[in-house]
Amino acid sequence: MxxxxxxxxxxxxxxxxxxxxxxxxxxxxxxxxxxxPGKLVWLRSQAFRVGNEFLTDDKEKNKSLLRAINYIVHAIETNCLQPKNVDRVDVEMDTLKEFYANLYQDLTVNAAENQDILRFFQKHPPSDLITARATAFQVACDFLSEDRTTNVALLGCINAAVNSLESALYEPRDYHLEAPQEDLSGLSLEQAVQKLWELDANRLESGDDYVINVQGGKKPYWKEDTATDPLFQSVDNEVWQRPTYKAFHTLLDNYSSELGVSESVSGVESREVLAFLDAICQTAPMQFCHYYCRAKDPDRIPEDLVEFKTLVHKIWFELYHRGDTDEKDSSGFEHVFLGEVRDGEVTGFHNWIQFYFEEKKGELDYRGYLKPRSKNDAESDGNDHLLTLQFHWKGVEKFAGTFFVGVSPEFEMALYTMCFLIGEEENNVELDTGVDVFGLCIKCYRMARDKIGTAFPEVTSQSEE
Structure with missing residues (x-):
């Protein structure tokens, strides 16, 4: 995409x-x-980024460029968004023009100013949204100059203004993946996994959305630290505003990592879980997962997406006993995505987002990647979407942990849900990421009879395309 x-x-x-x-x-x-829905902010922002390439020292051409970007933004709002149900007021055109002109004065928009723009539109929701947005471009024409750097900064300010307007007054339309025409019951799990990969439009791009530094490779039995720097060098802050990433992030502080400590779920936390499920079920990977599982096992998998969401909640989020006590101290989601500590060992913890935030907080020390089993001397690097690595978390070592890097929360939820509901405990597949071809054994074990105990990929081979 x-x-x-x-x-x-x-x-x-x-x-x-x-x-x-x-x-x-x-x-x-x-x-x-x-x-x-999670891709719409990127889609609009990318129009501005590409627009920067077409800026010249000709003011009239730059005005035409702004009109073209405005057309794209209008099309996204018309086709992919819908106005929120809020009471609107007639905002004087002079008020809007003055607001935008003040915003463009210094050609920078910091976090506080972003909040000011958002509050302005929340307090004064204009009755004519199209005019309110178009005025942002119209006023910007007066601030165009012959200096390219100035014009690039101006485009950034316009994008910030439009982003706040859309955040305050628009919401995504319901997303529905077009029902596959082929009979999915004949599709192998390997083919379904590859299809999931192709549908993950919300996956991040290495070098653009994030930068990692894998540093030194090692064998599993090597004890020394071969990485002096963190694994993650940066992740674009825009990522955490995407609906599924944002909803996933809210779940990270809802659990205790120590097994044997009873988990309690507050009303707020329950709502956060439901919001996360709502968000991922508005994406292609989870909707394909539903179609595929239903085609493979129509007697067990409900046809209704809402009922399927209830099933997903049960297998991932219902608590059960895992530790040495009778306490309900774990769930599939906590174990797989957040990780747990038991008897001086890290268990689970197969998610890059949790890794990033724990590393950022100083709770995690990356100690190097494990060299891949390679068919043609392939080496792990910053472009790989799968890594096996060693790390210390909260002073406890994880000797070997594998996870996807840069994939969306909905991709992993769909992948492991599919393997749990339709696959076996060990599922051997080949995945072409566009950079490398990985042989994978996707392991998915159950606990408490009908819930996910753990799920993770194991790299069995890697070859470069």
């Missing part, structure tokens, strides 16, 4: 003139692209 959108924008901006046919092509492109 990233490549498709970027290429389309470049073609769209190539002549900076927009007629009815091009406007129609834009709507058709978005309809075919089917961007999930």
């Amino acid at each position: 990233n490549t498709q959108a970027t290429q389309f924008y470049r073609e769209f901006f190539s002549d900076l003139s927009i007629d009815r046919s091009e406007a129609g092509e834009l709507a058709a492109f978005l309809s075919k692209l089917q961007p999930p």
